[in-house]
Amino acid sequence: MTDAHETAADSSLRTTGGAPPDDGGSSATEAPIPLLEPREGIPPVIADEAALARVIAAFEAGSGPVAVDAERASGYRYGQRAYLVQLRRQGAGTALIDPVACPDLSALGEALSGVEWVLHAATQDLPCLREIGMVPTRLFDTELAGRLAGFPRVGLGAMVEGVLGYVLEKGHSAVDWSTRPLPEPWLRYAALDVELLVDLRDALEKELDRQGKLEWACQEFDAIASAPPPEPRKDPWRRTSGMHKVRRRRQLAVVRELWQTRDRIAQRRDVSPGKVLGDAAIVEAALAVPANVHALAALNGFGHRMSKRQLEQWQAAVDRAKALSEAQLPQLGQPVTGPPPPRAWADKDPVAAARLSAARAGVSALAEQLTMPQENLITPDTVRRVCWEPPAVVDAESVAAALAGYGARPWQVELVTPALVEALAVKEA
Numbered sequence: 001m002t003d004a005h006e007t008a009a010d011s012s013l014r015t016t017g018g019a020p021p022d023d024g025g026s027s028a029t030e031a032p033i034p035l036l037e038p039r040e041g042i043p044p045v046i047a048d049e050a051a052l053a054r055v056i057a058a059f060e061a062g063s064g065p066v067a068v069d070a071e072r073a074s075g076y077r078y079g080q081r082a083y084l085v086q087l088r089r090q091g092a093g094t095a096l097i098d099p100v101a102c103p104d105l106s107a108l109g110e111a112l113s114g115v116e117w118v119l120h121a122a123t124q125d126l127p128c129l130r131e132i133g134m135v136p137t138r139l140f141d142t143e144l145a146g147r148l149a150g151f152p153r154v155g156l157g158a159m160v161e162g163v164l165g166y167v168l169e170k171g172h173s174a175v176d177w178s179t180r181p182l183p184e185p186w187l188r189y190a191a192l193d194v195e196l197l198v199d200l201r202d203a204l205e206k207e208l209d210r211q212g213k214l215e216w217a218c219q220e221f222d223a224i225a226s227a228p229p230p231e232p233r234k235d236p237w238r239r240t241s242g243m244h245k246v247r248r249r250r251q252l253a254v255v256r257e258l259w260q261t262r263d264r265i266a267q268r269r270d271v272s273p274g275k276v277l278g279d280a281a282i283v284e285a286a287l288a289v290p291a292n293v294h295a296l297a298a299l300n301g302f303g304h305r306m307s308k309r310q311l312e313q314w315q316a317a318v319d320r321a322k323a324l325s326e327a328q329l330p331q332l333g334q335p336v337t338g339p340p341p342p343r344a345w346a347d348k349d350p351v352a353a354a355r356l357s358a359a360r361a362g363v364s365a366l367a368e369q370l371t372m373p374q375e376n377l378i379t380p381d382t383v384r385r386v387c388w389e390p391p392a393v394v395d396a397e398s399v400a401a402a403l404a405g406y407g408a409r410p411w412q413v414e415l416v417t418p419a420l421v422e423a424l425a426v427k428e429a
Contacts, residue, residue: 063091082132258314339388386402
């Protein structure tokens with residue numbers, strides 16, 4: 001039994017194994033226990049300032065880390081705002097907060113400042129939490145911890161079952177959380193998502209410590225907590241599914257106009273853009289560049305159950321693209337700020353291609369030795385950048401400085417530098 005499993009057992013949680021592969025851990029034979037109800041039952045949804053004030057006071061007076069989760073309505077509503085926030089802390093129990101009724105949770109965020117927040121896949125929830133005033137200063141990411149510890153499956157359900165021996169019901173993960181009132185089964189599911197999060201955190205901390213990786217994890221968690229909000233994506237319309245079929249600038253302009261029109265409508269109606277017009281329909285119209293509404297209606301995604309007014313608004317977007325001058329048309333490719341795509345390296349710079357091949361092999365071998373995904377050991381983009389433009393003098397000091405300059409954490413720099421120094425010395429075969 002690994003230390004992670006012992007932690008779970010010590011906290012009265014039965015374990016069923018699930019240790020990282022090849023670490024000598026054993027698995028118990030007991031069947032996992034379905035987790036059907038929160039310990040204190042389903043708490044009432046907090047939807048007014050008085051109730052919120054009581055929750056803030058309770059959680060500020062609690063002890064230990066605080067488990068935090070948020071539910072969005074992806075695929076139903078525009079944007080990624082939170083429609084339910086779940087918290088659990090020793091001494092405070094579980095709270096379910098409606099951020100539609102209580103849109104400013106900055107007082108709660110301030111009350112928990114300095115407290116370690118436990119989240120699963122933190123980077124998914126932090127943007128919507130930040131929008132309502134909740135920003136952690138310290139965090140523990142149980143998904144990332146699982147990756148670093150070498151667990152083969154790192155979803156919350158898999159981790160809770162593998163480490164703690166409980167089965168979470170995951171049937172409501174993709175429902176429309178903007179629904180009001182929220183059905184009781186959904187609220188039960190939401191409360192259970194934070195029920196064992198701190199227990200999981202404690203078990204993973206011991207497992208990371210046993211493997212000698214706890215300091216690495218702490219550096220990763222600090223990097224997430226201190227990272228600034230991401231910059232708005234440039235030309236988000238270029239991420240339309242099926243864009244690889246669009247190969248002319250005029251067609252690109254049609255994609256852009258239709259995407260921007262769809263986005264405005266979706267934002268005004270507060271619905272997912274895909275419910276307004278599918279990506280496949282946008283690409284279909286871009287390839288055809290229809291001459292009129294009649295031609296547009298004949299395309300897949302436009303004719304079926306679409307009103308004349310809707311068809312006219314989409315055709316107007318196509319017509320705007322058709323009216324643009326050559327100078328106003330978008331370029332086929334986006335400006336490249338980093339190295340070219342790796343597939344082009346062999347032609348552009350065969351020596352760099354040889355360096356990259358050696359670097360990838362070295363990183364892959366090291367990641368396998370450490371039992372963690374390569375992308376968590378060092379980002380592929382960092383490896384490409386160092387291989388494309390290596391330091392003028394390749395040695396441990398210069399390579400370490402280059403890695404740090406691209407945002408690698410100290411533990412990554414220490415581990416990866418030797419492999420990259422060797423790879424950067426490789427010449428064209």
